[in-house]
Amino acid sequence: VSGHERERLSAYLDGELPPPERAEVAAHLAACPGCAAVLADLAAVDAEAARLPAEAPEGYFERLPSRVVARLESAAKAPGRPWRPPAWAWAAAAALVVALVTPLTLRRDGAPFSTAPPRTVARPPAAPTAVAEGDAGPVREAAPTPLAARPALAPREAMPPPSASPPEAAPGAAPFAAAAPPPSVPEGRAVEEARRQRDALGAREKGEALAAAALDEEDLLADAAVEPEPGPPPLVRSPAAPAAASLESAGRRAEAGGVAAKAAAGDEAERAFRSLDGARPDSVEEWRRQRDAWRAFAAAHPGGRRADEARVRAIEAAREAWLGSGEESDARAFRQDAADYLASPDARQKPRVELLLAAPRR
Amino acid sequence: MGPEDSFLIARARQGDLPAFEEVVRRYQRRVYGVALRIVRAHDVADDVAQEAFVRAWQSLDRFDLARPFGPWVCRIAANLAVNHVRSPRAREEGLPEGSAEAPSADPGPLGAVLDREAQQVLDRAVAGLPAEQRAVFVLRAVEEMSYAEIAEALSLSPGTVMSRLFRARERLARALSPYLGRAAERRKAGAS
Numbered sequence: 001v002s003g004h005e006r007e008r009l010s011a012y013l014d015g016e017l018p019p020p021e022r023a024e025v026a027a028h029l030a031a032c033p034g035c036a037a038v039l040a041d042l043a044a045v046d047a048e049a050a051r052l053p054a055e056a057p058e059g060y061f062e063r064l065p066s067r068v069v070a071r072l073e074s075a076a077k078a079p080g081r082p083w084r085p086p087a088w089a090w091a092a093a094a095a096l097v098v099a100l101v102t103p104l105t106l107r108r109d110g111a112p113f114s115t116a117p118p119r120t121v122a123r124p125p126a127a128p129t130a131v132a133e134g135d136a137g138p139v140r141e142a143a144p145t146p147l148a149a150r151p152a153l154a155p156r157e158a159m160p161p162p163s164a165s166p167p168e169a170a171p172g173a174a175p176f177a178a179a180a181p182p183p184s185v186p187e188g189r190a191v192e193e194a195r196r197q198r199d200a201l202g203a204r205e206k207g208e209a210l211a212a213a214a215l216d217e218e219d220l221l222a223d224a225a226v227e228p229e230p231g232p233p234p235l236v237r238s239p240a241a242p243a244a245a246s247l248e249s250a251g252r253r254a255e256a257g258g259v260a261a262k263a264a265a266g267d268e269a270e271r272a273f274r275s276l277d278g279a280r281p282d283s284v285e286e287w288r289r290q291r292d293a294w295r296a297f298a299a300a301h302p303g304g305r306r307a308d309e310a311r312v313r314a315i316e317a318a319r320e321a322w323l324g325s326g327e328e329s330d331a332r333a334f335r336q337d338a339a340d341y342l343a344s345p346d347a348r349q350k351p352r353v354e355l356l357l358a359a360p361r362r
Numbered sequence: 363m364g365p366e367d368s369f370l371i372a373r374a375r376q377g378d379l380p381a382f383e384e385v386v387r388r389y390q391r392r393v394y395g396v397a398l399r400i401v402r403a404h405d406v407a408d409d410v411a412q413e414a415f416v417r418a419w420q421s422l423d424r425f426d427l428a429r430p431f432g433p434w435v436c437r438i439a440a441n442l443a444v445n446h447v448r449s450p451r452a453r454e455e456g457l458p459e460g461s462a463e464a465p466s467a468d469p470g471p472l473g474a475v476l477d478r479e480a481q482q483v484l485d486r487a488v489a490g491l492p493a494e495q496r497a498v499f500v501l502r503a504v505e506e507m508s509y510a511e512i513a514e515a516l517s518l519s520p521g522t523v524m525s526r527l528f529r530a531r532e533r534l535a536r537a538l539s540p541y542l543g544r545a546a547e548r549r550k551a552g553a554s
Contacts (some may be wrong), residue, residue, distance in 0.1 A: 006528065006532065007525060007528040010524070010527060010528035010531055011509075011528070014502065014508075014509065016508070016509050016520075016524065016525070041538075041539070041542050042531045042535060042536045044535075044538070044541075044542055045484070045503070045531050045534045045538060046502070046503040046531070047533050048480065048484050048538065049484060049488060049499065049500075049503040049504060049534070050479065050503055050504050051481065052399070052481060052484065052485055052488070052504075054391075054395035054398045054399055054409075056394055056398070056404060056407075057404065060394075060408070061387075061390055061391060061394075064386065064390045064394070064411065064412070065383045065384075065386040065390060066383065066388045067412060068382075068383070068386045068412055068415045068416065069379050069380075069382070069383045069386070071412060071416055072382070072419055073379065074377060075416070115429065142370060177530050183545075222450065328405075332409060335449070339445070339449075341528075
């Protein structure tokens with residue numbers, strides 16, 4: 001019996017042959033004891049395999065449902081994970097984060113931008129410019145910091161190379177929403193507004209903020225053009241409990257629309273980004289919080305120009321948490337985030353994430 | 363007899379976690395079984411099973427209430443499990459794969475002992491299959507999914523499903539051949 005014929009027998013066993021072929025094989029089987037024996041063996045293999053036990057440790061199935069529910073409950077509270085909030089919450093949540101995070105970060109140590117890390121200050125001046133499909137204007141990619149320039153990622157021990165597997169085809173939602181193309185913004189007005197915002201900020205921060213953060217005018221212009229916060233982000237955890245009044249106010253702000261609001265949102269998002277960028281976690285727990293914070297930022301600004309960078313930063317923070325703790329749960333979180341990112345069609349920095357996966361452990 | 367799955371899932375869609383907990387209770391063994399047969403390690407199967415339910419929850423809006431929930435969530439689990447075993451990390455660590463050894467010359471009393479030994483051989487042979495073949499085989503032989511369902515779950519073409527399934531069965535049949543032969547002899551002896 002040829003390989004091809006045996007393959008047909010296998011498909012015949014499963015009822016997967018088209019009717020003409022099926023009739024042909026059936027006629028052959030009636031006259032060929034050899035093929036009938038092969039078919040019987042294939043069927044026996046299936047039957048035996050179906051009887052193989054799949055046993056779990058005692059008590060496992062008593063606990064699994066509540067563990068799943070606990071995960072879902074914590075995901076509802078954690079940032080960056082899809083939940084099912086009412087529709088009105090999307091805009092309100094995004095605006096709330098901006099409204100609550102920004103003032104806090106501005107007050108931190110009285111000099112928020114002066115605490116920006118060397119990485120940010122030393123940001124490569126000519127970040128690559130990419131024009132995203134459907135964008136009204138240029139998108140300036142957050143400058144990827146070279147791996148070698150990140151002391152936190154100094155290699156020591158072998159890490160697995162990046163997965164070559166295809167994206168998850170399971171109907172689960174990826175932790176990071178795909179960036180939606182932002183709506184068109186009249187550039188002239190946006191530029192004006194960006195300048196106004198920058199000037200206002202400069203006055204408030206006595207000019208020091210912008211300089212320390214190496215935020216050039218082009219950045220601001222890009223912000224104004226492409227940072228309108230489109231699409232519903234997942235609910236995110238804010239650093240302060242949401243007061244009803246704030247929520248309402250934030251929601252109203254999110255709905256306000258208009259070029260000024262868009263530019264302001266972009267500006268505030270940038271400040272939130274820089275605040276996160278300035279954080280210096282020094283414990284596993286802090287790295288985990290930093291990971292969550294980056295996820296929250298990416299989820300809150302899915303169409304923003306910093307979203308992609310934030311996603312990568314979340315992966316980096318997840319890796320740091322893992323390297324610090326050595327715990328498998330942190331390793332899984334890191335690998336899962338990296339895999340999700342690599343599977344994302346809008347990911348812009350896949351090589352960087354692949355390097356993270358391939359980098360040796362310290 | 364509790365409420366229908368579709369009722370529970372409809373409730374879960376509205377955010378009713380206890381309803382979804384009941385759904386998990388109903389399908390956990392099946393989902394875990396698919397995962398364990400593919401990844402071959404409890405800890406990983408546990409992760410896969412949990413993640414499968416979490417993703418199912420997140421995707422409930424897309425689930426067709428007219429269709430059975432079990433195959434749907436099992437496909438999610440299978441996809442996650444295969445992605446795990448495809449990962450470089452899993453390959454590096456290696457799966458607990460046994461070698462498909464031939465049975466001993468003296469299998470002992472026929473019947474239950476032979477069955478048990480054949481199952482051990484088969485179990486090791488399944489573990490020794492390439493991950494993609496193993497996943498396809500498990501989904502077909504255990505979950506009885508159609509080629510189209512397997513293809514969808516694992517992002518393969520139906521033709522690839524067919525060939526992988528065939529190759530898996532051939533390898534398993536070879537590993538089991540001494541038992542299959544003895545079973546045939548026993549059948550023949552019983553008939554005469």
